[in-house]
Amino acid sequence: MAFGKKRLKWNVEQNNQGLDPEIQNQGPLSICLSENIERLQSIYKDCSDIIFRYFLIGNNTNTVLIYLDGMSNIEEIDQHVLLPLMGQETDSDVQSILKKRLTISGVNEVSTFNDVVKEVSSGNPVVLIDQQPAGFSTGLSKWEKRSIQEPTAESVVRGPRDGFIEGISTNIVLIRRKIKSPNLKMKTIQVGRYSQTEVAIMFIEGLADQTLIEEVQNRLNRIDIDGVLESGYIEEFIKDHPYSPFPQILNTERPDVTAASLLEGNVVILTDGTPFVLIAPTTFYSLLQSPEDYYEGFLSGTLIRWLRYFFLLIALLLPSVYVAILTYHQEMIPTSLLISVAKSREQIPFPALVEALLMEMTFEALREAGIRLPKNIGSAISIVGALVIGQAAVSAGLVSAPMVIVVAITGIASFLIPRYSASIALRMLRFPIMFLAGTLGLVGIMLGLLTIIIHMCTIRSFGVPYLQPMAPMKKSEMKDVLIRAPWWALKKRPHWTGEYNQTRQSSSQKPSPNKENE
Structure with a gap:
């Protein structure tokens, strides 16, 4: 005292x-x-x-x-x-x-x-x-800054190669190079008592709803903290559901993704000192979309999107399904495969749940180690470490070979998710579903999935339902969810909040085949 x-x-x-x-x-x-x-x-x-x-x-x-x-x-x-x-x-x-x-x-x-x-x-x-x-x-400020480079976390085969840097003025210029309209507006505030970090709110007047703009500005003005060193600080302060594992604000390093979001009526938040830009509102399906989906043909974009959804389920459920079937539902496995799996597990001292948890935690540790190590040796260490440890664990009789295959496929599937924040959410949820699978079998998996879906139905991002346009159902916006419709079919932009400009393009854009003159 x-x-x-x-x-x-x-x-x-x-x-x-x-x-x-x-x-x-x-x-x-x-x-x-x-x-x-x-x-x-x-x-x-x-x-x-x-x-x-x-x-x-x-x-x-x-x-x-x-x-x-x-x-x-x-x-x-x-x-x-x-x-x-x-x-x-x-x-x-x-x-x-x-x-x-x-x-x-x-x-x-x-x-x-x-x-x-x-x-x-x-x-x-x-x-x-x-x-x-x-x-x-x-205005004679001058300091060293990083040159404009391609974002390593959002690389594409086809598309622009420029990415944001730590200077907010440069990032604003990169956006204005994409959108040259004077309707692109910007409001600037200072956040942080000591850092006085410059934060800019960008939107297109006439596309973004005024209520959404005011809500974003009000949430930023309520932030009272000593300093803001990265946009992640702001994201935690302004998102609707802080205890949810799912990201409710999209972050990106790509100016083309930012420009596309502005054209859909979103609000963009730029923070000085970081290359990551925040986009609000966002939905779950936006996290599973890659900019390359819109640069390639719509058929290939749709096929890759289906592949992404399929491997999302694998990344979330495959270890749990393996544990549940092996523990409670052996009758679902063909006899020849069941004999092979039983033979591989003959000398394993752990139950399937402990075996899966052991391998999953080891794989996650190797993945994090590969990220933290220097780039020139990080990938080699993670790959070689996984191979050596997996082979040694099988030879020592700690885990079975099928479990190593399951964990490897799960790890590969998680890399197909375009957004790192969404991938982390699935990696977190994988472990409680594995516990449910080890205790209740397939019933536990279904209970876990229902809990996740109900939770996602209750989440909102700045007033927008997280599972829109499927829950609630909006048929006009379904052309860019499970499929990627041709550009000439995407006539209307998404409806986020309040009043909005529906028309994205004119109605006569569908190409017609040329007919030879007879």
């Missing part, structure tokens, strides 16, 4: 000294430059990378340039700020200086300490002039 009182007293003293940035950064700038410098130096105490460059405008007007070392373009500062201002007579006010002296396009006036701190922390140098109640910031 004494320690708590001492800590509370220290926090009060700290706030009284002005160390809390929420308190210290408030207030307008003074016309006295020395007072402004003194207060800013107290704010940036023990910040050796904040540079205060003093110089004169004319012969007697004191001026200071404040910038963040490593995030500001020094060459541009010398050429476009210091050189035009030094050696010239001062003007009457800041606006005259901005109009006559500076050859910089990105110039903003700052009138409060909060504005100064915000601009300097973003890498934009700030100029403060004596006897002026305001200063100005110059």
Whole structure:
């Protein structure tokens, strides 16, 4: 208790000294430059990378340039700020200086300490002039950034090769290259007390419902946290059902997927410092769609989609079905196969459930190890490790050969799911269904499936049912769920919430075969 009182007293003293940035950064700038410098130096105490460059405008007007070392373009500062201002007579006010002296396009006036701190922390140098109640910031930020590359987690055979990077301004440009309409709107907010992370909300006016836009903005404004370092922070704060294993917001690194979602009336959330963009709302079927489904022919896209749905069931149920049949329903296995399986399990000391759990956990550990290891050896280690451990386990009599085959097929099936977040959800649900299969047999599997389906029917993503358009049934949107209809047949865009623009294209787009002139 004494320690708590001492800590509370220290926090009060700290706030009284002005160390809390929420308190210290408030207030307008003074016309006295020395007072402004003194207060800013107290704010940036023990910040050796904040540079205060003093110089004169004319012969007697004191001026200071404040910038963040490593995030500001020094060459541009010398050429476009210091050189035009030094050696010239001062003007009457800041606006005259901005109009006559500076050859910089990105110039903003700052009138409060909060504005100064915000601009300097973003890498934009700030100029403060004596006897002026305001200063100005110059858009001369510069830092190292990753080049635009193809996303490794969402690679395609046919399609664009560019992907988002950690800079939000670059990501916005990549989206605007896809959608050049002025109806593409953007709203920007700051999230995080200390990180002040820039978050942008993008939507197409006339396609996205205004209620959806306001709901996304309200949920973002309610976030009160010290810092946001990745879009995953925001996703956990704004999703409807935080305890559900299923992802309710789509994340992607691809600008083409983002542009396609905007054209369907979705709202996109971009976060500075991460290449992952959030798309809301989303449905379960959106997580099982790949951008390549729409770049290839509709027949191949439909076939691959069916293959994906089939292997989704395998990834979720195959080990459980094997355990249930082997434990309770041996009569379902053909006699010759049953004899072969029984022979392989003759020396196995564990029941089928323990054997399946042992192999599944080992496979998941190898998969995670392959991700964490360096890329040049990670895949080799995971594959060789699986082969060596599987063969050694069979030779030692710990597991049977059919179980190794079942686990291998299950692992391959999980890789067919396009979205990593959806794959993780299925991997999590596989284990409780295996327990049900080991205790209740096929009845337990059916109970587990019914529980999952009922849970998915209750989930909503920003008011949109998670299993739409199958539950509730919407026939007009079924052309892009179990099948991928031709583009000329996809005349209407999905209906998410509220009012929406139904028509995606004109009604006369179906190609007609050419007839030879007789």
